[in-house]
Amino acid sequence: MTDLSQQIADLGASLFARRLTHGRTGNLSARTGGGFLITPGGGSLGAVGDLSLVSLAGEHLDGPRPSKEAFLHAALYRARPDAGAVVHLHSTHAVAVSCHAGLDPDDALPPLTAYYVMRVGRLPLLPYHAPGDPALGPIAERAARTAHALLLANHGPIVAGAGLAAAADAIEELEETARLWLLLRERPTRPLTPDQVRSLS
Ligand SMILES: O=C(O)[C@@H](O)C(=O)COP(=O)(O)O
């Protein structure tokens, strides 16, 4: 295994062990040369073996059959030339938020804490598409030009980062903030003000 493959396998094992995704859900990728290495379709992030190589155009170049979401990862890499990794999970609280009625599609969660603003920022909600539906590709690519974290309606989060650690940090912060938001649903809540948010960027 190369260093990068080992890092993807280690991150998958860590996320799975902490139940940030379950069963055979979720997929991870990291940019390499003109494309990216991605977890294969139908596997568990708890036991990542050989990886698939996919081009930025979304073509399968080498290795096992890639994740059905490889086209989405490709869309995020194209939209964000600074992105070195992409993580998609079915983390419970973020998925719960993604099923809520009445979310703001431009920014699904309020800025509850400074850490959330710094790690996640704006969170566009993308309309529901079945997993693997390539029609979501152009929508995700457009949204990812101005936000590195996206919430797929009735599905879950997908986040790009400078590298695997940054993408994992951001998606974990998103999961914890989703949990806080659900905990606070019935209570009067005071998110950060626009000035407080601005002072963090
Ligand atoms: O929700 C789904 O089916 C996919 O988005 C997913 O999480 C796992 O699919 P593969 O990466 O193709 O295993």
Ligand SMILES: [Zn+2]
């Ligand atoms: Zn999924």
